[in-house]
Amino acid sequence: MTFELLVSRNLPLTNVDDLDEALEEFLFQIGYLPKKLVGRKGTKALRESVPYRLFADCLLKRMDKAWTPEELAGELKTSKVTVYRHIGKLRGMDLLEDAVADGKARKRGVRIRYGSLSKAWNFVEANVDVAMENYRKSAEHIEALAREVRRK
Numbered sequence: 001m002t003f004e005l006l007v008s009r010n011l012p013l014t015n016v017d018d019l020d021e022a023l024e025e026f027l028f029q030i031g032y033l034p035k036k037l038v039g040r041k042g043t044k045a046l047r048e049s050v051p052y053r054l055f056a057d058c059l060l061k062r063m064d065k066a067w068t069p070e071e072l073a074g075e076l077k078t079s080k081v082t083v084y085r086h087i088g089k090l091r092g093m094d095l096l097e098d099a100v101a102d103g104k105a106r107k108r109g110v111r112i113r114y115g116s117l118s119k120a121w122n123f124v125e126a127n128v129d130v131a132m133e134n135y136r137k138s139a140e141h142i143e144a145l146a147r148e149v150r151r152k
Contacts, residue, residue, distance in 0.1 A: 003127045004092040006031025020047055023056055032089055050078050051086045059096075059112050066099035066109030094127055095120050 010029050016022040024041060027033045033051055040046040047053075053076055058067055067075075072083045087110055090096045094113070101109030113120035 002092060003094055003131065004031070004089075005124060005128065007128065020056070023060070024052065027052065027055060030093065032093070050076050050082055051089075054083065054086050055090070059090075059110075060117065063112050063115045063117070066101040066111045068101045068107055068109045071101070071109070094123055 006029070008029060013022045013025055016025070021042065024033070024046065028038065028041070032055065033046075033049075037046050037049060037051075040049075047056075054072060058065075058072055058075055069080045069083045069087070072087075073080045076083065087096065091110075095117075096110045097113040099109050099111050101107040113123055
């Protein structure tokens with residue numbers, strides 16, 4: 001599985017007191033919300049969009065619940081294909097985990113990892129650390145190869 005996360009310079013959102021405003025900015029910062037929605041920041045249209053509602057209304061506000069794709073599609077009044085696309089983006093960031101939905105062993109659902117956004121984010125940070133270390137090792141290796149070529 002590929003780990004994907006947009007990393008950019010940013011300031012912490014600790015001075016933002018409105019949940020929707022802070023969450024909206026955060027979801028853009030990490031690359032979850034599509035760039036085509038940037039022009040709709042702070043609007044009702046953005047906050048009623050499927051990706052925003054999936055994260056905010058379902059996963060974040062009900063972190064204790066494991067959601068099946070069918071439940072999410074029904075709650076969001078969209079197709080399962082659309083739900084799977086957005087779940088895939090969140091899985092790519094390693095923010096989600098599989099969980100048993102409604103105590104039924106055969107019904108698999110998803111929820112925010114560990115039932116906590118801050119704990120899930122620790123997992124994301126660990127993945128970023130590993131990825132950055134591997135980039136560093138690759139850069140060092142490429143530099144060593146370039147030195148060898150220059151010596152010849």
